[in-house]
Amino acid sequence: MSLLELRGVTAGYGPVQVLHGLDLEVGDGEVVVVLGANGAGKTTTLRAISGMIPARGEIVFDGVRLDGRRPEAVAKAGIAHVPQGRGTFSELTVEENLRLGAITRRDGEVDADLRRWYDAMPRLGERRTQAAGSMSGGEQQMLAIARAMMSRPRLLLLDEPSLGLAPLVTRELFERLRDLNRAEGLSVLVVEQNANLALGIGHRGYVLEAGRIAVSGDAGSLIGNEDVRKAYLGF
């Protein structure tokens, strides 16, 4: 059974419709990559899922309809969305950013999770009292992922995590995502320009074109597909 399912989703900004009946699935424990040219509707897809923009059609998460719900409710349902630009709370400290990730949690294990992420990403531990906005782009992206993980999500939405990062940092980031997916069974829906790297850790992929799915398939077949490579992936 799929964890997230989109059926005939349309969404846009005011009078401008961007998604024209999108069907998409993310299985439990799956890493799914969304590719496509600028303006194809990749970011809009993520924003529709997390309720940042109104959407029509069906968005089902873990058997529950999410379309029409507010972002707060979607977050509480177990979806963590790291937006483009990382959504850092720049003026707040690294630790406060992480605590905000867990702000809806009412269990007593937030401190234990904090220690866990400091262990996993020592750079964050070193800078826990520093303003988050003063960190480098790569560190902020790590922080954004740790912040998202602090909510103990079942599904992580990532919007262009490699944007503005050096190639080496991007590679490290994707390795970490793969580890999270393998070790924790975390499901990930990632929008990414760096198709090669993303499909490298992904199980399946979708290519978006003008608000619709143009091609879909498992990661290997997308990379191997000559037409897809030429038309959409640019390598």
Added chain:
Amino acid sequence: MTLFLQQLVNGIGNGVVYGAVALALVLIYRTTGVLNFAQGEMALFTTYLAWKFARSVPVAAAIALAFVIGFVGGAIIERVLIRPVEEARSPLNVVIVTLGLFLGINALPQLIFGTDSQQMPKPWPSDAAPGDVVGTTRAVKVGAVSVSWAVIALALMMVAVCALLWLLFQKTRLGLALRAVASNPESSRLVGINAGLTLMLGWALSAGLGAIVGPLVAARSTGFDASLMQGVLVFAFSAAALGGFDSVLGAVVGGLVVGIAEALTTQYVDPLNGIEVLLPLLLILGVLLIRPNGLFGRRTVERV
């Protein structure tokens, strides 16, 4: 020297008032990015309510009641008048709404309670003269300087308010959520914060603070009418600009600086009578020219 110290004490009294109203402005600005021109008039309305209540209950209880009404009223104003306009995504519209509120809320108590000057009972030690309902504020002699109980009460109020706000913002989950919304509204919603609730709370806190400050300002003067907070608001704006519009500490320090500067100008720049009124404008101008983010304002450094 005595004269100087006396003016310093007087200045602190005014400064606390400016600082408190500046703080109320900052509370709204930090969470919503709106400069609330109606801040003073909101405080004025609750001051009239406190004055009315004080006829039947002790003045401290009257102020507490006014606080509760101010708190709730602030939340309602945000929800009913500010948010629908804000959702149209033009900051200018919100400013115009607050200007409308300024005029409207200024007229409201005049319609309800009349335009006569009224006297607020004093929530601090005072001597009642025969025939005088509210009495005269007592003072404490410190050496040759006389410190009015009004100044002491205002200063204590300020310390208490700052301590409570610090605890709220730095030590509670709710405070963290409030700061998060101020820092990045979109991201706040994505981590599950109900942004609407925190915006309402910002207005509620601000109006509640005004409801405490207003009656104290009224009690300090011999009488008050609908113009009570207008001068105060101008000085409070200059205090907030001086401190940096997003800094709580800056608002308080800015208020004290403006208050003391005003008192000393009145005392020592004698030949130009009334020049102290220009002071807030000069301070705003000076700050904007030299330190656009204010003395304590954040210069946001962001790496991408």
